[in-house]
Each structure stands twice: as structure tokens, then as C-alpha cells.
Amino acid sequence: MSIRFHLLLALASAVSVVAATSSAAQAEDKTIKIGALLPISGPGAYFGTQDKQGVELALEELNKTGVNGYKFVIHYEDSSCAPLPATQAAKRLLEQFTPDVVIGEECSDATLAVMPLIEQAKVPLINAGSSSIKVTDPGNPWTFRIMPNEVMQGVNIAENAYNRLNARTAVLLFENTNAGIGNAKVFNETFTKLGGKILAEIGFGRDVNDFTAIATRVAGLGKIDIIPTYTLEGQGLKITQALAQTGVTKGGGGSAIQLGTIWLPFGFEQKAGNAALGYIRIVQFDPTDPRPLVRDFTSAFKAKYNADPTHINAHAYDQIMLIADVVKRGGKDAQSIRDMLAATKTFSGVTGSVEFDKNNQNDKMDTVHYMETKPDMTWTSLKWN
Amino acid sequence: MTVIVVQQAINGVVVGSLYVLVALGLTLIYGVLVQINFAHADFVTIGAFAAYFLMHLIGANYLASIAVALLVGGLCGFLINAAVFTPLRSSRSELLPLIATIGVSVMLQNVMLAWLGPIPYAFETPYSNQVIRIAGIFLTWQSVIIIAVATTTIALLYAFMKFTFLGKAVRAVSQDRETAGLMGINANHLIMLTFVIASALAGMAGAMLAPVLVLTPFAGTSVIVKAFAIVIIGGFGNVEGTILAGLLVGLIESFTTQYLDPGLIDIVVFGLLLLMLAIKPTGLISERREENV
Numbered sequence: 001m002s003i004r005f006h007l008l009l010a011l012a013s014a015v016s017v018v019a020a021t022s023s024a025a026q027a028e029d030k031t032i033k034i035g036a037l038l039p040i041s042g043p044g045a046y047f048g049t050q051d052k053q054g055v056e057l058a059l060e061e062l063n064k065t066g067v068n069g070y071k072f073v074i075h076y077e078d079s080s081c082a083p084l085p086a087t088q089a090a091k092r093l094l095e096q097f098t099p100d101v102v103i104g105e106e107c108s109d110a111t112l113a114v115m116p117l118i119e120q121a122k123v124p125l126i127n128a129g130s131s132s133i134k135v136t137d138p139g140n141p142w143t144f145r146i147m148p149n150e151v152m153q154g155v156n157i158a159e160n161a162y163n164r165l166n167a168r169t170a171v172l173l174f175e176n177t178n179a180g181i182g183n184a185k186v187f188n189e190t191f192t193k194l195g196g197k198i199l200a201e202i203g204f205g206r207d208v209n210d211f212t213a214i215a216t217r218v219a220g221l222g223k224i225d226i227i228p229t230y231t232l233e234g235q236g237l238k239i240t241q242a243l244a245q246t247g248v249t250k251g252g253g254g255s256a257i258q259l260g261t262i263w264l265p266f267g268f269e270q271k272a273g274n275a276a277l278g279y280i281r282i283v284q285f286d287p288t289d290p291r292p293l294v295r296d297f298t299s300a301f302k303a304k305y306n307a308d309p310t311h312i313n314a315h316a317y318d319q320i321m322l323i324a325d326v327v328k329r330g331g332k333d334a335q336s337i338r339d340m341l342a343a344t345k346t347f348s349g350v351t352g353s354v355e356f357d358k359n360n361q362n363d364k365m366d367t368v369h370y371m372e373t374k375p376d377m378t379w380t381s382l383k384w385n
Numbered sequence: 386m387t388v389i390v391v392q393q394a395i396n397g398v399v400v401g402s403l404y405v406l407v408a409l410g411l412t413l414i415y416g417v418l419v420q421i422n423f424a425h426a427d428f429v430t431i432g433a434f435a436a437y438f439l440m441h442l443i444g445a446n447y448l449a450s451i452a453v454a455l456l457v458g459g460l461c462g463f464l465i466n467a468a469v470f471t472p473l474r475s476s477r478s479e480l481l482p483l484i485a486t487i488g489v490s491v492m493l494q495n496v497m498l499a500w501l502g503p504i505p506y507a508f509e510t511p512y513s514n515q516v517i518r519i520a521g522i523f524l525t526w527q528s529v530i531i532i533a534v535a536t537t538t539i540a541l542l543y544a545f546m547k548f549t550f551l552g553k554a555v556r557a558v559s560q561d562r563e564t565a566g567l568m569g570i571n572a573n574h575l576i577m578l579t580f581v582i583a584s585a586l587a588g589m590a591g592a593m594l595a596p597v598l599v600l601t602p603f604a605g606t607s608v609i610v611k612a613f614a615i616v617i618i619g620g621f622g623n624v625e626g627t628i629l630a631g632l633l634v635g636l637i638e639s640f641t642t643q644y645l646d647p648g649l650i651d652i653v654v655f656g657l658l659l660l661m662l663a664i665k666p667t668g669l670i671s672e673r674r675e676e677n678v
Contacts, residue, residue: 235599
């Protein structure tokens with residue numbers, strides 16, 4: 001009896017140890033692995049640096065308590081804003097980290113390059129910075145975009161330029177990339193349809209440094225109302241300064257208004273100096289938005305980084321918060337996260353709201369905010385959308 | 386129409402002058418060492434950042450920052466040559482120093498990346514936005530400084546090479562290192578001098594280019610490919626050819642932008658390079674190899 005009792009006791013202990021080990025292992029396993037493909041080097045590195053800040057803030061907040069018992073871990077890879085390094089980074093990420101969900105890239109060419117790899121691995125990809133229509137058209141079941149695509153942005157910018165700024169003539173400046181060419185094309189089509197006239201379309205490579213020759217050509221085109229410009233920050237600064245030097249834009253005493261996209265970070269105006277006067281551009285985040293969510297984000301960001309958040313910080317923060325929202329609704333692995341993402345209807349982030357259409361494109365336009373540079377190089381929100 | 390042609394010609398000369406300053410260092414080193422220096426781009430970047438920090442942290446005058454960038458570039462050249470290239474030259478291998486220049490380039494870029502970060506710096510000088518307008522032509526004071534400094538530098542370099550003992554000795558080493566040694570010329574010292582001059586030119590070019598470039602740790606690499614093309618078009622090791630080719634490339638860029646498309650600049654420039662290699666591989670100004678530099 002006694003031997004039997006001891007055997008039973010030993011068995012029970014063994015079972016409980018196995019159960020405890022298994023439950024500990026389960027607790028350890030209750031993590032959502034987020035892979036991040038961000039441009040940390042190269043001309044788009046400012047995106048990656050600022051994305052990382054937004055991501056880290058969101059993870060810090062979420063991991064205090066977890067979501068549905070899940071904690072979040074992240075692994076960053078430098079995708080460099082270009083197709084080749086992006087595909088290499090994506091392969092490393094998928095093979096070595098095996099993420100449940102991936103965020104990134106910022107640049108359209110890089111995003112388009114990694115999409116087939118991520119689709120093949122059956123992992124959902126959440127994109128917040130690539131504007132090329134090809135990212136969500138004709139649609140990829142594993143890719144979701146929370147920002148408006150080039151068609152949504154381009155149509156909106158062209159309509160506002162024509163109707164609110166009374167612009168009738170335009171010169172298009174754009175980098176020769178999928179996003180640059182695509183954005184310029186949409187603007188051209190919409191603006192022309194409305195009755196406007198495109199005086200010139202000038203594309204350039206990312207290796208162009210001196211924009212004086214381009215500005216000279218623009219200056220010789222006659223009266224220009226607006227100059228929609230699609231480029232990254234570094235070249236954007238040089239273009240703005242060159243256009244001012246030739247006296248074409250308001251910043252140089254002319255009358256043309258430069259129009260920009262969400263590619264430019266906050267702080268662009270201060271770097272460009274007086275040349276940026278009158279520059280109107282769209283951003284994904286309006287810090288003057290009175291919603292408590294935005295106020296909380298802004299103060300938490302200031303407390304952590306001693307700086308005001310930019311729209312890049314904000315859209316990265318929203319990417320992580322959207323994943324948390326999906327986990328809250330029952331997402332626990334790549335497949336269920338994908339399915340829950342597709343069913344997203346009421347997510348409200350600091351940049352705006354998210355509801356995906358049949359192509360997994362967020363169809364809400366409240367993430368587009370217009371801002372104008374004032375004479376003191378600060379900016380004002382135009383509240384156009 | 387005439388105004389635009391004149392304006393684009395001026396734009397081309399300004400950009401071309403900057404290219405010449407970068408390419409001269411490359412051609413000097415090739416002339417003396419018969420070696421391609423891939424790290425030259427990074428001396429340009431270091432010069433640009435030296436000028437940036439001198440102006441923005443200490444509040445120094447831009448012209449003074451150009452002089453300091455020249456010294457910083459020269460110092461970098463001295464240190465890298467002493468630490469890396471001089472020991473490798475004794476190996477008598479042509480490949481090792483070439484690979485070393487790539488290694489030094491990657492190392493310098495990554496040190497700058499770790500230290501300075503990847504976000505572009507905005508380098509404004511008081512002269513960038515001061516515009517002179519005459520009869521529809523515009524020119525910033527920055528452009529005037531670029532042309533003036535480039536012209537002076539080229540003239541001084543030319544005078545140094547042609548009329549000073551050291552310059553003649555450098556030319557002697559470039560023509561025949563062993564015979565120059567038999568004449569009592571210390572080739573190693575002159576190679577060091579050439580390296581320092583070339584790197585100093587790169588540093589100074591960096592300070593001049595900084596307001597034009599998108600200033601990141603990779604800034605120099607964006608001009609170095611064109612500088613290599615200029616050196617080939619002008620004739621490797623040929624100073625006069627390099628000057629002519631630099632100005633030509635600057636003008637090609639401006640007029641391609643005006644009358645064709647900026648997206649075609651590289652096609653035109655590198656098309657010219659291929660054409661030169663095919664029909665006149667010695668470059669624009671033909672000289673026997675022995676007479677280079």
C-alpha cells in the first residue's frame with residue numbers, strides 16, 4: 001500500500017512537473033513575433049530611424065500588461081529603401097526570425113520587391129509608407145496598407161490644388177521610381193481632367209545632387225501656379241532651395257507653390273530655411289488633432305524622446321497598435337492575424353482610422369492632413385480633409 | 386532662349402568645377418601610384434562634415450571651414466597612407482592596395498554612419514541664398530566662391546607641378562619611380578606628399594560640395610562615380626584632361642537637363658565614357674603615360 005502510495009505520489013509529481021513545464025513553455029510561447037523591414041541606411045534612413053522610435057514606444061506601452069496574454073517581440077532588418085537589400089533582408093527575417101507579422105517597408109520599390117517573398121511565407125505584411133498603387137492593386141491577400149495610395153493621394157492633392165488654390169498650371173518634379181512616377185502620373189491625369197495644364201514633367205535619378213539646372217529649366221517655363229514634388233528628404237531640400245534661388249517659388253519671392261507628399265518628415269521646413277515658405281504638403285499625422293488618443297501619444301512620445309512626434313513616428317506607432325488590436329480580437333498566428341486584419345472595421349489610430357477594402361487598402365482619407373509652412377518656418381494645419 | 390543657354394552654361398561650369406576638384410585627387414594618385422583610390426569619396430565626405438561641424442558647432446566662417454576641410458582631408462590622407470597603403474606597397478601586389486582602398490572606404494562610411502547617423506544634414510552657408518541677378522541671369526555667391534576657389538586651386542596645383550622642385554620630383558616619380566630614386570629622390574616621401582595633396586583636395590571639394598550634396602555619410606559616393614568617369618574621359622593621370630573633362634561633364638549635365646531630361650544624364654555621360662574608351666582610350670588630351678602628372 002505504502003509502495004503504491006509512493007508510486008502514485010511520484011507519478012502525480014511527475015505529471016505536475018510536466019504540466020508546469022508545459023504551461024511555462026506555453027507562457028513563454030505566448031508572444032507575437034513582429035518582423036520589421038525598415039530603411040535604416042541609405043537615402044531613406046530617416047524613415048527607419050523615426051519608425052523605430054514609434055515602434056519602440058508602442059511596444060513599451062503594450063508589453064507593460066500584454067494583450068490577451070500575449071507579449072510582443074520585434075526584430076529589425078535594414079531593407080535600405082531599395083529592392084535588392086530589401087529582398088535580402090526579408091529572406092533573413094523570414095528564415096531566421098519566422099515572424100507572425102511583418103511591418104514595412106517605406107519605399108514602394110522595396111515593398112513591391114519583398115511582397116512575393118512574404119506572401120509565399122504566408123505572413124501578413126502591414127505597410128504604412130509606400131504609396132505605389134501596385135502594392136494593393138490588383139490586391140495581395142497578405143499585404144495590408146494603412147495609408148492612402150498614390151491614386152487616393154494624387155487625386156486629393158490635384159483636386160485641392162485646383163479648387164482651393166485656384167491652380168491652373170503645374171510643373172511635376174519626381175524621382176524616377178515606381179512611387180515617384182506613379183504619383184506624378186495620377187496628379188497629371190486628375191489635374192488635366194479638371195482643366196489644369198501640366199507645363200512639364202521632370203523626372204530625375206536619386207544620384208542627382210545639384211538641382212540648379214532643373215530649377216533653371218522650370219524658371220524658363222513661364223507662369224507656374226504649383227509644383228508638385230515627389231522625392232525623399234535629401235533631394236527635396238535641394239530642390240526647394242534651388243527653386244527659391246531661381247525666384248520661382250514663394251520662398252524665393254516668386255508666386256509658385258510647391259506641393260509635397262508624406263515622404264517628407266517633420267523638420268523639413270527648418271532644414272530648408274526660408275526657401276520652404278508657402279510649401280504645402282500632406283502628412284499622415286496632425287499633432288493639433290484634439291482626440292485624447294493623439295494627445296496621449298504626443299505626451300508619451302515627448303516624455304520618452306524629448307521631441308515632438310513626426311508623422312513617421314505616428315504611422316509606425318499605429319502599425320504596432322493595429323497588430324495589438326488584431327491580437328485583442330483573437331489573432332494569435334500569421335493566418336489568424338491576416339484574417340483579423342482583413343476584417344478590421346473600427347480601428348482608430350493616432351494618424352486616423354483604418355478599414356480595409358477588398359484589396360486590403362485602407363479606404364479612409366482622415367489620415368491625410370495638409371500643412372503649410374509659415375514665414376517663421378513653423379507650419380499650420382490647413383484642415384482640408 | 387539666350388538667357389537660358391547662358392544660365393545653363395554657368396550652372397554647368399559651377400558643377401563641373403566641383404567635379405574637377407574631386408577628380409583631380411583621383412588622377413594625381415593614379416598618375417604617381419598607378420592606383421585607383423576608392424576611399425577618395427570618403428575623404429570628400431569627411432571634408433564636408435569637417436566644414437559642417439566647424440560652421441555649426443563653433444560658428445566659424447565658411448571660407449575658414451574650407452581651409453580646415455583641406456587640412457582635415459590632408460591629415461586623413463597622411464594617416465591612411467601611413468597606416469594602410471605604405472605597408473601594402475612593399476608587397477608589390479597591384480591587387481592588395483586596390484582592395485585596401487575599398488576596405489578603407491567601407492570602414493570610413495560605417496564609422497561615420499555609427500557616429501553621425503543616417504539622417505541628411507542641412508548645410509547652409511551665408512552665401513547659398515545670396516543671389517546676384519544680372520539681365521535675367523542668376524548666380525549665388527556660393528557659386529562664385531566655388532568657381533573662384535576651384536580656379537585658384539587648379540592654378541596653384543598647376544604651378545606647383547610645373548615650377549617647383551617638389552612638383553618636378555613628383556612628376557619624375559610618376560614617370561619612372563626607380564630612375565627617380567637613383568637620382569636621389571625619395572619616392573616614398575613623394576608618394577606620401579601626393580596622397581596628402583590628393584586627399585586635401587578631396588577634403589576641400591567636400592566643403593565646397595556640402596551645400597550642394599545631400600549630406601550623409603554616403604555623400605561622397607554620389608559624386609565619385611562621375612569623378613571616375615571624368616578621369617577616364619580626361620585620360621588617367623592627366624591633369625589638363627581631367628579639368629577639361631570635368632567641365633565638359635558639368636555642361637553635359639546642365640544641357641541634358643534643359644533640352645532632354647535629367648533622367649538621361651547618366652546615359653549621356655557614361656555613353657561618352659564608352660565612346661572615349663572605344664575611339665580614344667588615352668583620354669581627351671593624349672599624352673604618353675610617362676608624361677602624365
